[in-house]
Each structure stands twice: as structure tokens, then as C-alpha cells.
Amino acid sequence: MATSTRRRSAAKSTKSKKKLTPEQRAKFAEKRKAEVQGLQEQLTAAVVEFASSEGWAALLKKMAQRSRIMRKYSFRNSALIFAQCPHATEVRGYNEWKGRGRQVREGTRGIRILAPNKVTLRDENGEPQKDEHGNEKHITTFRPISVFDISQTERAEAAQKPEGEPAAGDVMLPEIGAKVQGTAPAEFMDRLTRCLKSLGYTVEHGDTAPADGYADPATQTVRIGLGFPEAHAAAVLAHEAGHVQLDHTADMAEYRQHRGRMETEAESVAFIVCAVAGLDSSVSSLSYIAGWAGKTPEKVQETMVEVGQRVVEAARAILAFTAPDEDQDEETGAPEAVDSEAEAVPVAA
Structure with a gap:
């Protein structure tokens, strides 16, 4: 049987590897x-x-x-x-x-x-x-x-x-669209807050009607609405952390122009981050996808790969705070x- 150790491979390459024509x-x-x-x-x-x-x-x-x-x-x-x-x-x-x-x-x-x-x-x-x-x-x-x-x-x-x-089945996953009930995992809110702090944002609670929460780039503040179950407040905070991590707050005019795509990105990041923490989350903005993904298979592929990679990178960055994993190197x-x-x-x- 052939060997695949680096030492043997290196030796073999210097002695018997044939040069290609x-x-x-x-x-x-x-x-x-x-x-x-x-x-x-x-x-x-x-x-x-x-x-x-x-x-x-x-x-x-x-x-x-x-x-x-x-x-x-x-x-x-x-x-x-x-x-x-x-x-x-x-x-x-x-x-x-x-x-x-x-x-x-x-x-x-x-x-x-x-x-x-x-x-x-x-x-x-x-x-x-x-x-x-x-x-x-x-x-x-x-x-x-x-x-x-x-x-x-x-x-x-x-x-x-x-x-x-x-x-x-190591991670218990919620149903997409399910209501967020119960309590948040221990330290989850604190870790999300630390993540936002690293991005220059502070977190506060107050009136956010009619939204559940929002990120204000002018004051560098994320505000979460009052009176929500702890789990729902955590899910909203994860959603807003997704917006900030994805840099959606940098240009609010661009956000308004591409709201469907950006909401899908933030909801996707929040779902992954919450699910890894074992928190029931919900994704409510996915119906936007058909409106901005593209008209041809090639354009859909280009758009969705770009969106998917942004979601993956943002989720990784937030998970580094909420669920650190020593083994999260990227392929190189x-x-x-x-x-x-x-x-x-x-x-x-």
C-alpha cells in the first residue's frame, strides 16, 4: 500500500518523481x-x-x-x-x-x-x-x-x-419561523454584547416600536425593545449584531435600497448563531430572496454565493465570542x- 506521510512523499518526489512532458x-x-x-x-x-x-x-x-x-x-x-x-x-x-x-x-x-x-x-x-x-x-x-x-x-x-x-444531531435546532420562547443560554446576551462592543457599539433597552430592535449608526447603539421574553430579546440582539458585523449600518441609504438582501443576511447570521447556542430563533425575511437573487441560474449562483460567504464570515466572527471553537481554521x-x-x-x- 502506498504511503501518504509527508516525509516519504518528500523523499519520493526528490528521487523518483518523473518530470512531465x-x-x-x-x-x-x-x-x-x-x-x-x-x-x-x-x-x-x-x-x-x-x-x-x-x-x-x-x-x-x-x-x-x-x-x-x-x-x-x-x-x-x-x-x-x-x-x-x-x-x-x-x-x-x-x-x-x-x-x-x-x-x-x-x-x-x-x-x-x-x-x-x-x-x-x-x-x-x-x-x-x-x-x-x-x-x-x-x-x-x-x-x-x-x-x-x-x-x-x-x-x-x-x-x-x-x-x-x-x-x-449534536445541536438541537428550532423550526424556521417558530416563536422565540423561554430563556436565553447562560452568558449568551453578555457575549453578544461584548461582540458588539468590539465593533464599537453599546447595547441598551428601551422603546423601539414598531420594530423589536434596531442599530443606530449615528450613536453607535443597538437598542432592544422592552417586555420581551429573554430568548426573544437575545434573538433580536443576535439579529442586530448580524447587521453591525455585516456593515449594513455603514450606509443607511444603501440599506434601504437593498433591504431584502440585507435582512436575509442578518436573519441568517442570527439563526446560525442562536442555533449553535441552542436557542430557539426565527427567520422571517426569507421570502425576499426571489426578489433579489437574480433572473438566470448563473446570476442566482453568483449572488447567493456572495451572500452565503458574507453570512458565513459574519457568523464565524460572532461565534468567536458566543461559542469559541479552537478548531475553526479555514481551508488554505x-x-x-x-x-x-x-x-x-x-x-x-
């Missing part, structure tokens, strides 16, 4: 281009389904319930993961699983995602190109790599049995996933 390199580039195109088409098909209020609500539930995926991967790659492996709960690269004492089952087909690859532009002499400020010019390309859900792995024989493994195309090592992985691409 120009024809082989061109063929490989065409194959990669075709796969990237295929993944983009798969992404478009998945995101078009998300553009309905029902589809977006279902996606929000999945992202909140399996927040480890959302915290680690971009919205684009999260969508590709769920499209290929709907039951995925925890996803990592081959070597990352191995480092955690788990082995990808031989013959397992990986989940293909698009890893970013930063490329330095060079001139005819091979020197980095510079812009007018003297900074090197870069472009970001994407290449397909394989990752694996925990269900595609097994515990390595020598690995110590962990205390527990993640399950799809780390060495464990590069093509030179992929040759040594005894699984299907």
Missing part, C-alpha cells in the same frame, strides 16, 4: 480545467435550489447543525460538501485525519472541493511583477482537491479511542492536499 502537462491542465468547470456547474445547481426560501432555510439548519464544516470551509465549499455528501458532519483532508488517529477507508471516493491557490505573476525574466505601489501582483486560482467526512474514515489500530465522535490549500502527495493516497480521487 509539455504534452502531459497540457493534458493534466485540461483535465483539471474540466473538473473545475464540473464543480462550478454542480455548485450552480445546488445554489439555485438554495435560492428558494425553503431551500435557504434547510441550508441554514444544516450549517448550524454541522457548524464545524461552516467554520472551516468557505460557503462555496460547504455547499459542494453538502451536495456530494448530505450527511457530512466533520470534514478534513487525508493527512489531517491521519494526524488525528483516523484512516480514510481504502477505495473511498473523496469529496471534491475547490482549494484557493495564490499565484505570483511574473515577467518574461521570471521576476515577480509589481504594481504602482511596488507590491507583487497575485492572482487566485482554484484547484480541485479531495477531503473526507468522518463517516469515510475508521480509527487507526494504534490510535487511542477518543471520548466521543461528532454526530449530526495546505501542503497535505497538494497534488504531489495525492499520488500517494490509496483512495479514489
